[in-house]
Amino acid sequence: MKTANYRPLAHVLIRRIVLLATACALLLSVVQGVLTYRQVQQRFEATLQDIVSSNLPMLSVGIWDIETEAVRRQVETIVAKPEIGYARLNVATGQVFEAGDAALLRAQPLRRFEIPPPNNRGEPLGTLLIAVQPALLYQALTQALLAVFIGYLLLTLLICSLVAYVLRREVERPLRGMADFASRLAPSSLTAPLQLSRPARPHHDEIDLVAHGFATLQAAISRHIDTLDQQVEERTRQLDAALSDIRELSIRDGLTGCYNRALLSERLPSELERAQRYRRPLAVVFCDADHFKPVNDRFGHLAGDEVLRAIAQRISSQLRQDIDWVVRFGGEEFVIVLPETDLAAALVTAERLRAAISTSVILADGRTVQITASLGVAAFQSGEDVESLLNRADTQLYLAKQGGRNRVMG
Amino acid sequence: MRRMLALLLCCFSLPAMALSVTFINPGKHDEVFWLTATRAMQAAADDLGIRLQVLYAEREHPRVLALAQQIIAQPAAQRPDYVVFSNDYGTAPELLRLFEAAGICSFMAFSGRDDQPGQPAIGLPRMNFRHWLGSLEPRAEDAGYLTARALIERGRRAGLPRINGKLPLLAIGGDRSTPSSLRRSEGLRRAVSEAGDVVLLQEVHAGWSQQRAQEQGDWLFRRYPQARLLWAGNDLMAFGAMDAWRRRGGTPGKDAFFSGINTSAQAMAALRDDSLSALAGGHFIAGAWSLVVLYDFHHGHDFADEGLELVRPMFTLFDDRSAARFMQHYGKLDFSRVDFRRYSKQHNPRLRRYNFDFRQLL
Numbered sequence: 001m002k003t004a005n006y007r008p009l010a011h012v013l014i015r016r017i018v019l020l021a022t023a024c025a026l027l028l029s030v031v032q033g034v035l036t037y038r039q040v041q042q043r044f045e046a047t048l049q050d051i052v053s054s055n056l057p058m059l060s061v062g063i064w065d066i067e068t069e070a071v072r073r074q075v076e077t078i079v080a081k082p083e084i085g086y087a088r089l090n091v092a093t094g095q096v097f098e099a100g101d102a103a104l105l106r107a108q109p110l111r112r113f114e115i116p117p118p119n120n121r122g123e124p125l126g127t128l129l130i131a132v133q134p135a136l137l138y139q140a141l142t143q144a145l146l147a148v149f150i151g152y153l154l155l156t157l158l159i160c161s162l163v164a165y166v167l168r169r170e171v172e173r174p175l176r177g178m179a180d181f182a183s184r185l186a187p188s189s190l191t192a193p194l195q196l197s198r199p200a201r202p203h204h205d206e207i208d209l210v211a212h213g214f215a216t217l218q219a220a221i222s223r224h225i226d227t228l229d230q231q232v233e234e235r236t237r238q239l240d241a242a243l244s245d246i247r248e249l250s251i252r253d254g255l256t257g258c259y260n261r262a263l264l265s266e267r268l269p270s271e272l273e274r275a276q277r278y279r280r281p282l283a284v285v286f287c288d289a290d291h292f293k294p295v296n297d298r299f300g301h302l303a304g305d306e307v308l309r310a311i312a313q314r315i316s317s318q319l320r321q322d323i324d325w326v327v328r329f330g331g332e333e334f335v336i337v338l339p340e341t342d343l344a345a346a347l348v349t350a351e352r353l354r355a356a357i358s359t360s361v362i363l364a365d366g367r368t369v370q371i372t373a374s375l376g377v378a379a380f381q382s383g384e385d386v387e388s389l390l391n392r393a394d395t396q397l398y399l400a401k402q403g404g405r406n407r408v409m410g
Numbered sequence: 411m412r413r414m415l416a417l418l419l420c421c422f423s424l425p426a427m428a429l430s431v432t433f434i435n436p437g438k439h440d441e442v443f444w445l446t447a448t449r450a451m452q453a454a455a456d457d458l459g460i461r462l463q464v465l466y467a468e469r470e471h472p473r474v475l476a477l478a479q480q481i482i483a484q485p486a487a488q489r490p491d492y493v494v495f496s497n498d499y500g501t502a503p504e505l506l507r508l509f510e511a512a513g514i515c516s517f518m519a520f521s522g523r524d525d526q527p528g529q530p531a532i533g534l535p536r537m538n539f540r541h542w543l544g545s546l547e548p549r550a551e552d553a554g555y556l557t558a559r560a561l562i563e564r565g566r567r568a569g570l571p572r573i574n575g576k577l578p579l580l581a582i583g584g585d586r587s588t589p590s591s592l593r594r595s596e597g598l599r600r601a602v603s604e605a606g607d608v609v610l611l612q613e614v615h616a617g618w619s620q621q622r623a624q625e626q627g628d629w630l631f632r633r634y635p636q637a638r639l640l641w642a643g644n645d646l647m648a649f650g651a652m653d654a655w656r657r658r659g660g661t662p663g664k665d666a667f668f669s670g671i672n673t674s675a676q677a678m679a680a681l682r683d684d685s686l687s688a689l690a691g692g693h694f695i696a697g698a699w700s701l702v703v704l705y706d707f708h709h710g711h712d713f714a715d716e717g718l719e720l721v722r723p724m725f726t727l728f729d730d731r732s733a734a735r736f737m738q739h740y741g742k743l744d745f746s747r748v749d750f751r752r753y754s755k756q757h758n759p760r761l762r763r764y765n766f767d768f769r770q771l772l
Contacts, residue, residue, distance in 0.1 A: 064612075065614050065615065066614045066625070066626040066629045066630065067614075067615075068622070068625055068626075068629075091629075092633075093628075093629050093632035093633050094632060095629065
């Protein structure tokens with residue numbers, strides 16, 4: 001699942017947060033910059049006011065009393081204020097005192113203060129020129145902006161770490177677990193529940209929803225597979241039934257329900273083999289309806305079929321269930337196989353069959369058909385094959401036909 | 411009274427040995443006024459048989475206290491019998507405390523008691539501080555007054571321009587705290603008010619410094635272009651103002667007039683070449699007179715009957731002749747021609763009241 005395009009959610013989130021924080025920091029920097037600028041300007045004004053209220057009177061007294069050292073100190077005191085970059089005192093009598101960076105005299109707009117005499121009467125004693133310290137503004141701006149940026153940097157780092165941690169713990173790890181689980185999922189383990197090692201919590205979240213969805217999906221697939229199995233089983237049963245029907249059809253005669261010749265040639269050899277191996281008796285009876293063609297001609301083929309079915313039914317009714325079996329050999333000819341039966345017993349059975357057949361048959365339309373059959377019996381002789389046995393029985397049938405029909409020969 | 415007797419006895423305890431006095435000189439060792447004062451004191455000490463030690467504070471106030479502690483730290487036998495000091499810059503209370511604790515008798519010369527507002531008063535001599543015997547000060551106001559009056563007279567004679575009928579006058583004082591400085595200014599003001607046709611435009615303070623006086627003079631002449639009279643609290647400041655005037659292209663004594671105080675050779679010369687128009691001095695002798703007073707006290711002639719805090723006229727206004735005489739007699743700071751014993755009550759039992767005027771020494 002890991003592809004070249006893979007990018008963790010945390011990266012996306014962190015990138016967004018960093019972008020947002022940068023934007024916020026820039027915005028706040030602008031605001032802070034404006035505020036700082038105003039603040040510094042106010043500070044400048046306050047300092048100038050301070051100079052007017054405290055330094056000017058001192059200067060006034062100092063100039064008046066010609067205390068040049070005091071005047072010099074005052075000017076230096078003024079410049080010592082961080083807000084002031086340069087001060088120049090032009091005394092009315094021509095003397096000049098200056099302190100600070102004289103270059104500011106040209107670069108900066110100068111503030112000018114007249115120095116009144118101590119008693120406030122008369123001509124001003126001089127003029128005080130003051131240039132503010134521009135470095136202070138830059139310094140204050142730098143500090144303020146640095147504070148903003150460092151603050152945001154720390155905040156962003158903190159938020160990103162938190163996001164990364166929470167995402168890893170709450171999202172990435174469970175999701176990876178789910179992805180692994182899903183990739184390992186096989187039909188055999190379909191019902192195995194998704195196990196996420198997450199600490200217990202009072203509330204559900206999206207991960208729980210996805211996990212629940214997994215469980216639901218698994219259950220649905222599982223149910224679907226179960227239904228498929230049932231359907232396959234049903235179809236198989238139906239197929240088996242159909243196959244069994246087909247098989248039944250392949251070994252039975254469609255009209256009479258007796259076995260067909262195919263079955264005889266398949267099954268009789270194994271009967272002979274068993275009789276041979278265990279030295280058990282086995283007899284075969286050839287039975288052929290007498291004068292059946294005239295019945296067909298006189299009553300129609302459907303009636304003929306009806307009669308054939310009656311004959312088969314009468315034969316079956318006289319045989320031992322599950323031991324003896326009947327084959328429609330062709331036309332109106334039947335072969336009855338009597339395992340565990342010697343010739344004498346077979347003759348008795350044959351006689352019973354002849355008797356059963358020779359009763360009149362009442363057709364569906366109420367007409368009555370009188371029918372008889374001739375039967376040839378042959379008992380298995382050791383080492384004899386199927387063909388020989390059948391030939392001998394057929395020969396006895398022929399003899400019975402020759403002998404006047406409706407009789408048993410063997 | 412008993413207490414005082416005890417005190418006197420304490421001070422007489424070493425009659426066999428020579429009387430010893432230490433003078434804490436507040437000035438610099440090469441400062442003309444204080445050097446002159448010291449020389450005069452030494453002459454008096456020689457006449458009276460006093461062992462005199464002079465310690466210079468070099469005009470640094472904290473050093474005065476350090477010197478006092480140095481005196482106290484000496485073994486009792488080596489300590490002086492008396493300490494003479496000047497109450498400059500309000501150092502007296504601390505000095506008195508130190509000497510009182512050490513039991514050393516002290517006497518103030520030149521500058522006496524000056525109770526500052528906001529500080530505990532030191533009281534009168536021999537009260538709070540029993541070892542503080544008293545003080546002797548020149549009447550400083552005289553100096554200011556005499557020089558101012560002479561300066562104004564010179565201005566009138568020169569027919570200087572007037573403002574509203576009055577002669578404009580400038581003043582450069584010493585400082586704002588030393589009593590002698592203040593009194594000199596008071597004398598100036600008294601002279602101005604007595605004159606009636608003079609207006610004191612402004613008084614500034616140069617801290618006794620020639621350089622600062624020059625600077626302030628420059629400012630003042632620019633500030634008051636009409637002013638042609640300048641009174642100074644001492645000679646150096648007068649010289650500073652004169653320098654400033656010269657730098658402006660003027661000639662002191664011709665187009666502007668200056669007055670000073672002190673008896674330096676330079677001042678005398680300036681007076682004689684007329685660049686300095688008025689000069690008063692002679693109060694350096696206060697130190698020598700103090701030794702006379704202490705000598706008499708030591709020998710049982712207490713000055714208490716003349717007052718414990720003596721403020722006496724000492725200043726002399728010099729003219730050409732007296733200046734010439736001063737230079738002739740004392741130009742080399744040699745005061746040996748004066749016999750200070752003549753002014754001692756011990757040596758002149760009939761002397762009832764001290765005369766400290768300097769004029770008698772000329």
